[in-house]
Amino acid sequence: xxxxxxxxxxxxxxxxxxxxxxxxxxxxxxxxxxxxxxxxxxxxxxxxxxxxxxxxxxxxxxxxxxxxxxxxxxxxxxxxxxxxxxxxxxxxxxxxxxxxxxxxxxxxxxxxxxxxxxxxxxxxxxxxxxxxxxxxxxxxxxxxxxxxxxxxxxxxxxxxxxxxxxxxxxxxxxxxxxxxxxxxxxxxxxxxxxxxxxxxxxxxxxxxxxxxxxxxxxxxxx
Amino acid sequence: xxxxxxxxxxxxxxxxxxxxxxxxxxxxxxxxxxxxxxxxxxxxxxxxxxxxxxxxxxxxxxxxxxxxxxxxxxxxxxxxxxxxxxxxxxxxxxxxxxxxxxxxxxxxxxxxxxxxxxxxxxxxxxxxxxxxxxxxxxxxxxxxxxxxxxxxxxxxxxxxxxxxxxxxxxxxxxxxxxxxxxxxxxxxxxxxxxxxxxxxxxxxxxxxxxxxxxxxxxxxxxxxx
Numbered sequence: 001x002x003x004x005x006x007x008x009x010x011x012x013x014x015x016x017x018x019x020x021x022x023x024x025x026x027x028x029x030x031x032x033x034x035x036x037x038x039x040x041x042x043x044x045x046x047x048x049x050x051x052x053x054x055x056x057x058x059x060x061x062x063x064x065x066x067x068x069x070x071x072x073x074x075x076x077x078x079x080x081x082x083x084x085x086x087x088x089x090x091x092x093x094x095x096x097x098x099x100x101x102x103x104x105x106x107x108x109x110x111x112x113x114x115x116x117x118x119x120x121x122x123x124x125x126x127x128x129x130x131x132x133x134x135x136x137x138x139x140x141x142x143x144x145x146x147x148x149x150x151x152x153x154x155x156x157x158x159x160x161x162x163x164x165x166x167x168x169x170x171x172x173x174x175x176x177x178x179x180x181x182x183x184x185x186x187x188x189x190x191x192x193x194x195x196x197x198x199x200x201x202x203x204x205x206x207x208x209x210x211x212x213x214x215x216x217x218x219x220x221x222x
Numbered sequence: 223x224x225x226x227x228x229x230x231x232x233x234x235x236x237x238x239x240x241x242x243x244x245x246x247x248x249x250x251x252x253x254x255x256x257x258x259x260x261x262x263x264x265x266x267x268x269x270x271x272x273x274x275x276x277x278x279x280x281x282x283x284x285x286x287x288x289x290x291x292x293x294x295x296x297x298x299x300x301x302x303x304x305x306x307x308x309x310x311x312x313x314x315x316x317x318x319x320x321x322x323x324x325x326x327x328x329x330x331x332x333x334x335x336x337x338x339x340x341x342x343x344x345x346x347x348x349x350x351x352x353x354x355x356x357x358x359x360x361x362x363x364x365x366x367x368x369x370x371x372x373x374x375x376x377x378x379x380x381x382x383x384x385x386x387x388x389x390x391x392x393x394x395x396x397x398x399x400x401x402x403x404x405x406x407x408x409x410x411x412x413x414x415x416x417x418x419x420x421x422x423x424x425x426x427x428x429x430x431x432x433x434x435x436x437x438x439x440x441x442x443x444x445x446x447x
Contacts, residue, residue, distance in 0.1 A: 064322060065322055068321045071317070072315070072317070075317065088284070088289065090298070094297065135275055
């Protein structure tokens with residue numbers, strides 16, 4: 001009897017990556033909502049090192065760190081593969097997953113800054129998107145190739161969260177004609193039936209994002 | 223006899239932990255390769271074309287295609303040369319644990335060394351204490367996740383985690399000598415014993431940068447900061 005639990009928080013792109021992977025593979029799981037301001041004993045027991053979400057628990061075996069979880073899911077439930085079979089293409093997908101995660105301070109910088117600092121952050125994010133479009137996506141339909149894969153789930157940050165960050169920070173990174181290939185990818189991503197059925201409520205996300213920004217900026221100034 | 227699987231070239235620098243990792247993996251699997259030493263102050267056009275995104279080493283080129291980022295290269299080597307010795311365990315949960323701790327090491331402990339290196343006096347003392355705390359978490363975590371077995375070796379042979387940690391931590395004496403402080407003390411006896419076991423591995427000894435050369439390089443770098 002398989003028992004799969006996922007500890008997560010609803011606004012988090014890291015939790016959603018795992019939700020999407022499980023859903024795309026049709027793996028049944030129980031979702032456990034965590035409150036990071038009031039961490040459950042369960043979370044502290046399953047992820048004592050980082051005390052963060054997401055945590056996947058498979059038959060009482062906890063796995064933490066979203067990229068580690070994604071590889072575990074791929075290996076444990078190999079049907080509907082989310083990584084290419086060719087080793088070089090797999091390495092390429094992993095490279096871009098790492099790229100986005102390493103650059104998350106830049107992306108979040110957009111949201112955590114004001115004034116001149118924010119202008120600089122906006123420019124940096126534009127440069128990132130350019131690299132992502134030209135070198136990551138290239139001419140492919142998805143980051144991993146012809147089918148949606150782990151890299152796409154990670155880049156799901158862009159369609160779902162980047163706009164929210166922009167709006168709550170009162171900044172616009174892209175103009176309508178910018179990054180046409182990335183725009184097409186965004187459309188494809190959002191139209192995927194599994195993704196479409198598993199998205200955070202955009203209004204709630206925006207409200208949450210705005211509120212969080214106020215708190216974070218206030219604590220920076222203080 | 224390894225089947226000929228095409229040309230392998232490694233672009234690296236002699237003092238780099240991340241390059242040592244790749245060399246260890248290639249040697250472990252008996253994969254013949256050509257090594258190209260890069261001058262990071264004057265990067266070759268070739269390197270820039272092979273790793274345009276980060277412009278860093280190591281870069282592995284196999285059959286004309288490039289792979290960057292040391293941990294990603296290790297996974298690639300494991301998948302492409304799917305023979306013994308295996309770098310990673312077979313079981314997905316064991317693999318997850320090994321990857322988790324490799325990530326922890328790179329995200330927490332490696333930067334900690336840089337901080338110690340780049341700081342002075344009180345700040346440095348604090349940074350050394352912080353490292354000790356991080357190593358404690360590492361020690362406890364490894365004990366808990368791999369009870370009664372060394373996750374750094376598969377029997378006598380180096381494994382993925384041994385490569386990741388050893389390529390970095392086995393240089394500790396050179397770092398100690400260059401900085402003039404003890405980086406890893408008896409506050410972390412288990413970690414020290416693991417690192418010393420890794421140092422004793424002949425393959426590690428022949429692949430790590432030469433001690434005196436590394437001390438000289440680190441000392442020079444220290445003087446210039």
